[in-house]
Amino acid sequence: MEYFDNVADFYAGKSILITGGTGFLGKVLIEKLLYSCPKLEKIYLLMRGKKNATPESRLQSMFEQPIFERLKKERIEDLEKVVPITGDIAEENLGLQEDDQNIILEKVAIVIHAAATIRFVEPLQIAMNVNFEGTKRVLNLSKKIKQLQTFVYISTAYANSNRQVIEEIIYPPPASYKHVYEIIEKYGDDAEQTKKLLGDLPNTYVFTKALAENFVAENHGNIPTIIIRPSVVTGSKNEPTEGWIDNWAGATAITTMISLGYLRVLFGKSSNIIDLIPVDFVSNFTIVAAAKCNRSKELRVYNCSSSGTNPLLIGNFFRSFIKEAVQKKKNVIPYPAVIFTKSHFIVKIIIFLTQILPAFVFDCFLRLTGKEARTLKKQMKIINNFYVLEYFTSHSWSIQSTQTQSLFASLTNCDREKFPCDSSSIVWSEYIPVYFDGIISYLL
Template identity: 30%
Template sequence: MEFVNPLSFLKDKTILVTGATGFLGKVFVEKILRIQPNVKKMYLLVRATNAKSAMKRILDEVYVEKDLFNVQRDIFGANFKSFISEKVVAVAGDVSEVNLGVQDSKLMEELYKEIDLVVNSAATTDFDERYDFSFNVNTMGALNVMSFAKNCIKINMVLHVSTAYVCGEGSGLIPEKPFYNGETLKCTCRLEITEEKKLIDEKLNQLQAQGAAKNELTSTMKELGIQRARFYGWPNTYVFTKAMGEMILGKYRDNLPLVIVRPTIITSTFAEPFPGWTEGLRTIDGPIAGYGKGKLTFLLANPKAICDMMPVDMVVNSMIMAMTANTRQSSQIIYHIGSSMRNPIKMTNVHKFARQYFIEHPLINKAGKPIKVCKGTLFKTTASFYTYMRIRYVMPLKVLKLISVFDKKYKDVCIGHGKKIKFAMRLVDLYKPYMLFKGIFDDTNSQKLRMKVGKSGLVDAFNFDPKSIDWEDYIINTHIVGLVKYVLKG
């Protein structure tokens, strides 16, 4: 793996990026344009009806309104928009469709001639997304991206963003190894991806023939995804369809260099373009926000379990260095991008640091008063959690239902409480594999890459070493500060 300077590597390159309107995609695009303004062109594939609406979406969702690009606005000043217009081309399309959904044949020919690198970060990340939606984007989308890349004349490589949790509910040391086609996490039978596609189509046809309402169709397809995932050993539809996507890429890449980056939990920026930028309630941020608002007083999470997370800018740095190091290698390589191996942090410490932050900087309620946070309780087993839920919520609900038999005014209250409990238990069922996770992600390949970066003198510019993170300082002074500023809006 001979080292090449990433700035030299990116100069005059033309890159196709899918998922550019997503959290990781935005940070990736920002970094490329900031460190190498002499990149030739960045084609960003976005869902839109035409090129004009695609560009409008890119400008509205990525560049115009986002603080993420403030550094570049300061650099270019009044020329910022013209720079973007020169370097960025929005392409109306969809990874779930053949030819990436690009309708303009002239544009397609242009892409085939110009593209050097393909970065696929498009994904639907809901754990219980409709099986058909998740399969089309995460599995068939990977195939469509690879098919496109193989038609590109100058193609150097494909970089695919997956997730470390394609390992399922593994424990111990989890290696950076690819999936073979048809592999399952339960050794009961072979996974046939074409049969899964057939199953989805048959179920959709059946539901449509029955005249199923939209909500029934959605709930049925969601349940189908969870059932199929668990049948083969994965805990949810998201990681199941991402694993199948990796299988397809490995099977159909031929000799095209393929880099698969598997991040763990992605969090706010550590340093670039400035600390703390984030958007949306991402994985651990939902519980942190709920706790800060005084609404979440307990959680199913083993205090001793490792919360494996990496700042988004470090993930992007790893992507750039992986592309640079593996171009034209005619091989497939996996990189785990996480912290559990080199700098682990336990759930109890995440809770401790969040508590410390909200005690010192409480959120303000609608009445203008500071919200006091409780100590909070972490349940380390599902048995202890379910026991608490029965005593605290289920049994009182049964009493309330009994009262409602004699006093009808409690009927709606019962229905409302019942729905909330059902929803809460659904979330617990989806998230418990990660709150009780026992695995450590081996990052041997990533460490070799970091050593190359260290010898090059580019550590500051392309840092993705988890050892450089002081978790207490990052969570208290960077991550939650950013969460409050950009998501909770103060």
């Protein structure tokens, strides 16, 4: 058992294996580890080679993003601590070369598994191979690591979205692994059979993440293990720069479309709670929890969320975003607004009158003037996104984070300042403008 004065001390001289490091959370995690744990040894980053791009070239492109600016200004040499390892969680043995595998087995002390396919509409076979089998492969490799001190699995709070109150415990799996593979073998990716298998879970993403959680819980053995469940991950609150965001996932796309005036209706109630958590809070908590976890062989589950401590009403959230757009004159269509309804009929009427019909008329005008007509095509993308996210706007959850809060409370004052991750400290009226400005700066 290892004791240390502060979180950064725990990482001194240690090497980390990270999967999913090129993703939104992964980049923030790598930057924060390098910046705030300056004595860590290496970060081994499992990366796929892509067409015309080696892992090395992909890593260099990643370092060119604004998120790494403060490191470049203050300690650029620390970027050399990140070592790309060619591999893929979707392949047997993670697609590792023997030499690379030996480096991991000999050098690594902490494994953070964040890689996943986050597409809600992913075919079941692909989601199972990446989210379930991929987790299985990473855990199996981790169990062979000689000096492993901590295994961290990044799940999602919505793996258990069929429960209104989500606690920091492992729930029974939504199906047996054997039954899932029987369905795949018999029906492939048949949509009706998949829907029947998912039961009261909304998509293959949360379904396969729930299965992966259970596999980790049942098979981690004596490895100190934690499961971290972020809710809806949004732009950074503070670090490495305010509002940083690099993708349209989660709440970002639909929120932007509403604030710009393209979308004017949501299925659900304005009094529902939306559970947002800034990406730097998730990154900070992951670093803290991984350091603290090595003192216990007991599996720990942490919900990295806000609804249990600092609830935000979805109506207030969207109205605040619209207000930002109007004040900063960023709305494209005049008088943006959002109507909440529980009627599918009313949703279709509003979408037709405020989106499809105006887009069709505008496209006709464009064609008459000899220009390319793409307005309706864009609107259909927005509408499709609306229906994909309908489940999440129409439900309300209380995601409990008692253990998360307790862990933060146990930190020294220095670590609380260095690794802020207490969702009760977020002032939404201050954070929402930061999130909005980040979308404008980094995505639009």
